[in-house]
Amino acid sequence: MALTQSDKLKQLVAAQQRGYSLAQSFYKDLDVYQAEVKNIFLKHWxxxxxxxxxxxxxxxxxxxxxxxxxxxxxxxxxxxxxxxxxxxxxxxxxxxxxxxxxxxxxxxxxxxxxxxxxxxxxxxxxxxxxxxxxxxxxxxxxxxLGGLIFICLSNTPLSLDSLRHDLKQPFKLFGMNSMKLAEQKSYRILANWKLAVENYQECYHCAPSHPEFAQIHAMAKSPKVFQTAKVNFSQANQDNPKFMALNRYFDLAEKGQEGYQYDRNPLLPGALSGSVGGKPVAPLLGALQEYDGGASELMIGPLSYFLIYDDHMLGYRFLPVSVDECICEVSWFVEESAVQGQDYQLEQLTWLWDVTTQADKSIIMNNQKGVDSRFYQPGRLSEMESFQQSFLDWYLQTLV
Ligand code: FES
Ligand SMILES: [Fe+2]
Incomplete structure (x- = not known):
């Protein structure tokens, strides 16, 4: 008897070994893609x-x-x-x-x-x-959410109440209501959307692929060095409300709530923003009075990501086009009163993440080419791919 689509997906998920990259079918099979459309793209914000x-x-x-x-x-x-x-x-x-x-x-x-x-x-x-x-x-x-507009195509959209409650403080501090969009760029990636999202979620590739990023972000260092820097950074900023850590993206503990995650990470010593030499590139956001040498990571749903420096915010959105194509769209936000050419220069503002996303586009497309090979086999993940592993755990649960 022929397998039903649902049985086939269940078998695929059951055969997937934890700690390894996904099997080829997850990146190429149209039934998998259709299940993603139904259970992920149409359900989440x-x-x-x-x-x-x-x-x-x-x-x-x-x-x-x-x-x-x-x-x-x-x-x-x-x-x-x-x-x-x-x-x-x-x-x-x-x-x-x-x-x-x-x-x-x-x-x-x-x-x-x-x-x-x-x-x-x-x-x-x-x-x-x-x-x-x-x-x-x-x-x-x-x-x-602040000035950010979210959409959801489900008849019964996931609630955003928990997120609104938990993120009230950082939203207020960074002035999420008083930002403006300064620039937006689209990067067309000929690869399955998950390869783009997984790539965004791990920094194992940062040192070899992103020399510019690695000069500014402590995250590109080895896990040991990064963790030490992070603990010291958090301890030095104990009372600062920017330093809360929320990990509710993948645990799905609160049923019916959209997943989200917020964390603040250190930049390298001397760096204040995501720019050439880590120098300030725009007026401080919202109610901030000074730079603290960190950047916040914010995720809302499985396809929308934000990186908040003290003087600008990046939005990262992954839009699936088909099973083998997606678009990564990057948005740069500044304080709404900031004047282009006077308070910030577009080229300086966009430099780091334009150069980084162009490099990502090419490594993701090369990844897809290898995954397409008849000789591709799932490979073992490193310690620096633990967040990607959390995403894969969530993904496999959500797919079937
Ligand atoms: S008026 Fe829109 S399809 Fe005819
Ligand atoms: Fe990258």
């Missing part, structure tokens, strides 16, 4: 963008992943809403540009028109029994 991208009524941007496209916009009364970019007539995409400003959303195919709330307001020459009221755009869940 995804960083969509920042409120500073849509300051006025009618401003919008689109977010595309897998086969889906979402329009995130500012409504007539100033609310942030999201709709599927999918016309209710015969299914055309409606917004073809990645961003813009519109008073209403008109489908380019036969000109059905929707207001910013997604209600169908005009459809020419339709039969008498056609009801406009039930042909509005599909609603997409939206949540604001």
């Amino acid at each position: 995804l960083y969509a963008g920042h409120v500073s991208q849509i300051p006025s009524s009618g401003d919008y941007f689109t977010v595309d992943f897998d086969t889906e496209s979402v329009i995130v916009l500012r409504t007539a009364v100033g609310a942030v809403k999201a709709h599927l970019n999918l016309c209710r007539h015969r299914g055309s995409r409606i917004c073809l540009d990645q961003s813009g400003s519109q008073k209403s959303l008109t489908c380019p195919y036969h000109a059905w028109s929707y207001n910013l709330d997604g209600e169908l307001i005009s459809a020419r020459n339709m039969p008498d029994d056609f009801a406009r009221s039930v042909n509005g755009l599909h609603h997409v869940n939206v949540a604001l």
Whole structure:
């Protein structure tokens, strides 16, 4: 008897040995990918963008992943809403540009028109029994975390209450409500999305692949050196609320809550920010009064990551395109009152993570090429890949 799709996935998961990289099928099999779409991409919250991208009524941007496209916009009364970019007539995409400003959303195919709330307001020459009221755009869940806009395509989205409660303090300190998006770059990676996420989650590759990063971040050192630096750093900053550590991303202890993780790590001595020589690159964020020589790692859901230096924040979003392609999108945030050219220079601000992400893109694509080989076998993970291992544990549980 042929195996059902679910039996096949269960067998794959059961055969996966802990402490090793994933078997080839996890990176190539379409049934695996479809299970990921259902159990991960459509269920979890995804960083969509920042409120500073849509300051006025009618401003919008689109977010595309897998086969889906979402329009995130500012409504007539100033609310942030999201709709599927999918016309209710015969299914055309409606917004073809990645961003813009519109008073209403008109489908380019036969000109059905929707207001910013997604209600169908005009459809020419339709039969008498056609009801406009039930042909509005599909609603997409939206949540604001500081100025960060998150979207979720599930009918029963995971709760963000626990995260909002736990992260109140660092959000306030870093002024998550008073940042603006300074720059955004997209890196198209011809590899399975997990190779990109796994790469982001381990720093075993940092020393050999990222000489620029390794000059600034203590994390690129051996686990022993890093742990000592981290303990000393935390002890020296005991009362600083930035130094809380939350590890709720993978444990799934609180059912129905979105996973998240927050931690503060030391930079190397003398470094204050993620820049050439670790020098400051922008005005301090939010309520901060001084640099402490650290950077915070924040994860929200499985695809959205943030790295918060004292004077700017990086957003990292992994968007799956198909089983063998994904996009890594990097966003740079600064304090909203900072003026480009005066308080910060884009080139200095973006240098470290542009050069680092370009290197990541190439190592991830080379990784996929090797994983595609008929001779590929899962390899043993190092001590510096323990966080990646936590992700893999969570992933295998979540897939089936
Ligand atoms: S598909 Fe949009 S109006 Fe026809
Ligand atoms: Fe990297």
